[in-house]
Amino acid sequence: MTQTIERRSFLRAGAIGLAGLGFTGLVPAWARSGSPGLAPTLPTLSGEDIRLRIANTAFTVGGRTGHAVTMNGVLPAPLIRLREGQNVRLHVENTLDEDSSIHWHGLIVPFQMDGVPGVSFPGIKPRSTFVYEFPLRQSGTYWYHSHSGLQEQQGHYGPMIIDPAEPDPVAYDREHVIVLSDWTFLHPHQLVTKLKAEGGYFNRQKQTVFGMLRGGPEESMSASDRAMWGKMRMDPADIADVTAATYTYLVNGHGPQENWTGLFRPGERVRLRIINAATMSIFNIRIPGLPMTVVSADGLNVRPVTVDEFQIGNAETYDVIIQPTEDKAFTFVAETIERSGMARATFAPRLGMTAPVPPLRPRPTLTMKDMGMGGMDHGSMAGMDHGAMSGMDHGAMAAGASAAAADHGSSNSMGGMNMRDKSKVPDSVKVGVGVDAIAMSPVDRTGDPGVGLEDVGHKVLTYRDLMSLTPNPDTRPPQRTIEVHLTGNMERFMWSFDGEKFSEGVEPIRFERNERARVVLINNTMMTHPIHLHGHFFEVVNGHTGSYPRKHTVNVLPGGKVSFDLTADAPGDWAFHCHLLLHMHAGMFRVVTVRPLEGEAA
Template sequence: MRNNTIILFALLLLTSSAIKAQKVVRYDLYVRDTIVNFTGKEKRAIAVNGQIPMPTLTFTEGDIAEINVYNELKEGTSLHWHGLYLPNKEDGVPYLTQMPIKPGTEHVYRFPIVQSGTHWYHSHSGLQEQMGMYGSLILKKKVDDLTFRKGIDDLPQVPVILSEWTDYKPENVHRMLHNASDWFAIKKGTTQSYAEAIKEGHFKTKLTNEWKRMLAMDVSDVYYDKFLINGKTESQLSQFKAGDKVRLRISNGGASSYFWLTYGGGKITVVANDGNDVVPVEVDRLIIGVSETYDVIVTVPDKDTSYAFLATPEDRTKSTSIYIGEGEKKAADLLPKLKYFEGMKMMNNMMNMDGTMDDMGMSMSMQKMDMNTVMYPELSASPKMEMDGKMDHSKMNMKSEEIDHSRMEHSMAGMKSDKMDMKDAKMDHAKMDHSKMDMSSKKSKMVTLNYGMLKSPTKTTLPKEVAVRELRFELTGNMNRYVWSMDNKVLSESDKILIKKGEVVRITLYNNSMMRHPMHLHGHDFRVLNGKGDYAPLKNVLDIMPMETDVIEFEANADGDWFFHCHILYHMMAGMNRVFSYEKSAPNPLLPNKEKAYKKLQAESNALHFMAENDFATNGNDGQAMLQNARWSFGTEWRLGYHDEHGYESETHIGRYIGRNQWFMPFIGFDARYRKLDHGEVEENLFGQSSTKDKRLQVSLGFNYTLPLLVVAQAEVYHDGNVRFQVMREDIPLTKRLRMAFMVNTDREYMGGLKYIVGKNMGITTHYDSDMGVGFGLNLNY
């Protein structure tokens, strides 16, 4: 008995010592409204402890993090610890792992630090991340850690967080995206109008693009006023001298911007990704996806010179730099503007008339083939491929000192687009004809990082004796209506995905949209199956490019509900997300009504978006208002004349979009009209039916269908048996700012008009209406 008491006492002492040995690191974070001025205009933002970005939080593996959040906003908030392994209730997703932190209250996040690496943290409430709620999160290794790498982990380290700023309210940005506003393209100079197409010799390209019911080509969604590194457009690290090596811990805290990273002082050595070590790989440049992190090492080559580490957004509208070293500044080469019509032509050849991507026989994965490369002028001298279904090596000039097959970016730049027939181009490397590839250009030596080049320094294999759950998701989207989904379902249309603790979950992702998507899994790292076998790299964000198919897998070793979503903020809020839920999870004390909370989460990513416009013209007023979400549309339009012979009319439609491309929308309609006709005047429609233009109050059934050239056909039958068929289009881009519209129907009504876009919410118009005549006016829209 006495021996048992001694053993028990010893165990208690050891446990007590272990608990005391864990260092509690506490931060107090005060979330407040603030005013910023990045562009010469004062705008509302959200600051934490009075700063944007939020304070850098630093811990060492083995610490206990205790973070006290004081919400001094007038709205709820939250903080998510991106990339961290932690208890589910600490993950910081409102309505999934906790309720929002209410205004005027305090919330404590407390969790052990069980990993190392470069991470970041941000609000997961609404669109607050876009307004300044993002910051670096650095988890250091212990010096005696077995994975500690001399010459890497002991270098001087600088946290770097990339972001962007817009003077527009994020809610307004989201609404404009859903309403297909051209304003961002106008601001970026990427409108791709017919006049610009003719000037560039791409009229046929533009016509084909619209024939296949596609809008203009773009690589990013939003126009941003500024791009920032650590909250500034430009800064300098003057403490470093010639010969110094610097480790930059880079996080992309942008809401929707990818960044190209280049260095004016030479090569970049990548040593970690998403907080996980990789075997060092030397590159000329890399693109960092939204929410990804990279650790890179750069060297200061010469004294009296500071070298730009340049971050350029994917759309190349602006850039931001941090200069490393002291003395005269040496800039990195700026990336030239994209060749959008070349990208449009490529997409035309890849897109079928039914809106699906053409199966080119490719097995693209791991970013090895960037389909946007045709738009990169700096690579225009890289390998040229004749897309005739085969390649002949006989005429290739492949100098061994210039080509490294393991690192070569499989570029499609320089394609002879007029000779491309993607339907016949089967990219089977065994049959490729290399006869017209010229690889002697110096440009071919440029090495761009892709996932196939990443390798873990340690084995990452998962248990082989456990069950494997196979899942497949197709990433789908509708750029015309800005709906983003998985398997053509938004979160509000899907249930949680049940998984079992102890199994391996293997996910195949296929991107069948024309945008990149950085897919992020909360609370877990996953293996990226990139051909490195047992040494496959670990990540928590997978940037998957158009037409790629990638496979990831993770061990289900946690508990609770975990978010899986596209980390482009506006894609996530438009529905591209899912929830993995562990079976038989313990109750979450922070969610008193779990089912009700989940319904709120679902509703948040399928909100209704409002738009309205009115044309104040000399011959009357006409306009429309609309509420829409992923599936439903509630719209009304009106025409109000100034005289009795013009009268008034209004049409209201309640419809639901059907199908993957949402070209088809059946609706219920309500039609009210009044016009004073001359005594005895009778009008008939093209079907010989009597018109009811003088006085109409009717219910109808009908549908809209989007035809080639983005023309909307509308068929409608009224309760009195009258039938109407109509075709129309409102937004034909003639020039950068000039838009044309037309309408004609079987009631013998027709309209043609022009609008010149003056500003975000204003245009100058002229139109002719068969009922109301010629008018000139001012268009105001919201």
């Protein structure tokens, strides 16, 4: 066993050496599966001039090989490690036969360098090179990925760490970068085709009578609630569009059986920089037997808060400190929100050690709050005539009736409550075939831990636990409030903002430069949506006035709402979208424009 460990250590050191020579693609993945700590397991690029090459590459996981789009031949792409205050030039060569791009997720850059084709630059044409150049005005944990087509699903993503210019307020002895992602051997356009044909195509955990009788989540539902969901032709287990039916969940490019391992010495403070680079998967993170202290969210420091578990939406990043004191291994668990699968890794004093891998927990089911009834008196609903729901528009829509026909009379009522009541939304929201529900009574859910985590028996992070480590930089009250409704038709896989897809030529959301505004995100769907704004950090309104956590991506829970305060201090045109890639692709995307630009008259 000692010889094996020494050989792996040698190969790992060789991999790091080859990374510097640009030959990482020649090193087998298993030779890079251990991480000793500050010497990174991921190939690393630093300096003022960095070169990235986008290319088609074979990728192997779980004994199968498929096609990937990678940078410098590795998946995930190399770790880019820089320092706050430096100016960096990134030369990106596109060897593909199609356009490509790189978006620097969470970085504050000039909008021409943001990397969104058709919004901030024309894209990187086939067999050409584009040079990104910008100063680094921040520090923290970030990442980068394609904003072209569906290349992100094919492996076009990587981590980025910016070390602070001043001493880091977070003390730690060792760190590990953890890139979470989801991999499928299906082409991403096949995913879209299958979801368009059947919204629940990948849902293998549908509600069943057998589950009700044998202790499944259905058992805890009342007969009237089961009847209600049935009448609506909705499945309370429809929590994620794409699941382990096709996905393998990766840690730093390694599947669960490959057991990526990060090392520690007992007693060390170990910093985990966790990045959710998944296309369609929200993860619940825990390390059984080991608490985690959250010290950073989306790259910015927060007041330390110790938890046993937290939910990380697509494109969010969290830094946590763990301090294992025993000479034993611990399992890192990233269980998907719908609990169909998990990414798994190990933290241990030595390579080759393992810890028990917990089984998947029972799948969660949606609740009345997830349906947008969180602000209603649920006690008064007990006597509702659920039979009156039989003709509601969800069923009619699923049967192919037009939105106009579904709106007539009381056919879409639930005991007198209209599930598509247009009076619940402003006139600016277009309620047509692409909107299958409007939340009747949405509530602020920043104090909720996430779908399925309400009663797990231990401390789970909520947004209300987060407070900025330093005072918020802009203390002005918002000058106006803007509502943005998250809308969709789950059965038809149609997704939008305010009932309009981006392809329908919607107007940008406009801000005056340096305007202070409150944006209220209202989720009319029964899925969690991680919403990302480019070019800015915003302050999540969570009750801690003056110390709101500053983020660039926020999870909006089903049937709930999140408010954030924004200082529109970055002139230009910026993408604003759901970071579930296929939702963005289907239309949940807008442009935010901030004017005037430099040199323009106000």
